[in-house]
Amino acid sequence: MNKNLQKLFNAAQRQQRLGIGLMSGTSLDGLDIALCSFEGSGIDTQFRLLQFTTIPYTPDFKLAVQQVFAQKQVSLEQVTLLNAYIGSFHAKLILQALTIWKVPVAGVDFIASHGQTIYHAPKHQHQQPGYDSATLQIGDGDHIAIKTGIMTISDFRQKHIAVGGEGAPLALYGDVLLGSQPGEDRILLNIGGIANLTYLPGDSDLSKVICTDIGPGNTLIDAACREYFDQPFDEDSKIAYSGKVSETLLDALLYHPFFNETLPKTTGPELFNLSYVADAQQATRLLNIGKADLVATLSAFTGRAIAQFIRSNFTSGNIKLFASGGGARNPFIMEYLTNALPGVSIGNTDALGINPDAKEAILFALLGNEALCGEPLAIGTNPAVLMGKFSFAF
Numbered sequence: 001m002n003k004n005l006q007k008l009f010n011a012a013q014r015q016q017r018l019g020i021g022l023m024s025g026t027s028l029d030g031l032d033i034a035l036c037s038f039e040g041s042g043i044d045t046q047f048r049l050l051q052f053t054t055i056p057y058t059p060d061f062k063l064a065v066q067q068v069f070a071q072k073q074v075s076l077e078q079v080t081l082l083n084a085y086i087g088s089f090h091a092k093l094i095l096q097a098l099t100i101w102k103v104p105v106a107g108v109d110f111i112a113s114h115g116q117t118i119y120h121a122p123k124h125q126h127q128q129p130g131y132d133s134a135t136l137q138i139g140d141g142d143h144i145a146i147k148t149g150i151m152t153i154s155d156f157r158q159k160h161i162a163v164g165g166e167g168a169p170l171a172l173y174g175d176v177l178l179g180s181q182p183g184e185d186r187i188l189l190n191i192g193g194i195a196n197l198t199y200l201p202g203d204s205d206l207s208k209v210i211c212t213d214i215g216p217g218n219t220l221i222d223a224a225c226r227e228y229f230d231q232p233f234d235e236d237s238k239i240a241y242s243g244k245v246s247e248t249l250l251d252a253l254l255y256h257p258f259f260n261e262t263l264p265k266t267t268g269p270e271l272f273n274l275s276y277v278a279d280a281q282q283a284t285r286l287l288n289i290g291k292a293d294l295v296a297t298l299s300a301f302t303g304r305a306i307a308q309f310i311r312s313n314f315t316s317g318n319i320k321l322f323a324s325g326g327g328a329r330n331p332f333i334m335e336y337l338t339n340a341l342p343g344v345s346i347g348n349t350d351a352l353g354i355n356p357d358a359k360e361a362i363l364f365a366l367l368g369n370e371a372l373c374g375e376p377l378a379i380g381t382n383p384a385v386l387m388g389k390f391s392f393a394f
């Protein structure tokens, strides 16, 4: 028998497993690495986050990815080179982290890698006749497996699309496990580049769970900060607080069919980018709006889209919201949500014992554990499938 299959079989059967989850998000700020231990699978999974780190990307690396990220036309050579390079680079960062944590490679059963999304094309967004939804994450798993010596599970989103989903959000598979609480209606809101949420009903009826993207999270704020302030993001909302929200531009930004799409829906910087903003500025004749006012308005856009979504979809009172992702550290957005959602108790996932920055990396570790020893789980209208492709280490 192929020795790798034996090893895989043993890991799947063992009572406890050690797995690493990797997330490299749309904000391109760095690689999130979560080392977790697991017992069991599915709804009964017992998990512990043992270590977590974000290793920031260098400006050169960001630039190389930005050249192909969410662009309709790119150098195919660059994509090909990056696919291998990102895999090897992530492997190097994992080995660094394991050395610092003093965790031997041989003790880790699997790596679950999201890869780097370079293009996300749900059908409602690309609108190309004859083509279904599609998505592309690069940073090939074989490179990670060979260079770390650890079996790697990767490319989780393709299966979701193959069975009729949009490839995202996958958060619900982890959120149900991490966040459900009988007797309490909860929302787990992640404000990354794009904002998404999972609604977890207090009666624990999995058919009622909703998980969907909502609209922009930090992506437009970051893009405006890069373009006009030579800064990667609006740290502690300093720029937004120095500007004034234009209600006229805000209304125009919210006027797009995406906001009326049926749920669940997904999106990305392929839609929410500076040319989307320029179109709204053009429509409202606000092309010369002050740059701090623009950042304030884009921050309000994120807040308003989230608040409107929650108000129109969840009418019962007593909802508890737990935020995560970098946007949970943007005071302007969080203050906006608090003011716009008076009936909702707002905190972050720390209150659930989940580091808000680590949540997505934990999600992929959980998905890896499911790929290894789980059963497909039916949640809401989402595909009940196990996702991920296996790359052996030798």
Ligand SMILES: Nc1ncnc2c1ncn2[C@@H]1O[C@H](COP(=O)(O)OP(=O)(O)OP(=O)(O)O)[C@@H](O)[C@H]1O
Residues within 6 Å of the ligand: 023, 024, 025, 026, 027, 028, 029, 190, 191, 192, 193, 194, 217, 218, 221, 222, 232, 233, 234, 235, 236, 237, 324, 325, 326, 327, 329, 330, 331, 360
């Ligand atoms: N102190 C802060 N003040 C304001 N914004 C912040 C702060 N810290 C982080 N952010 C925002 O969070 C972003 C990073 O968020 P995160 O790491 O959740 O994104 P991601 O994982 O790349 O996104 P996605 O979930 O879309 O894949 C930064 O680019 C910035 O916009």
Ligand SMILES: CC(=O)N[C@H]1[C@@H]2OC[C@@H](O2)[C@@H](O)[C@@H]1O[C@H](C)C(=O)O
Residues within 6 Å of the ligand: 025, 026, 117, 120, 135, 167, 168, 169, 170, 171, 172, 192, 193, 194, 195, 196, 213, 266, 267, 268, 360, 363
């Ligand atoms: C295609 C893609 O990479 N989508 C990401 C992105 O970041 C947030 C939002 O857009 C979400 O849909 C998704 O990631 C999370 C982890 C998800 O699938 O739940």
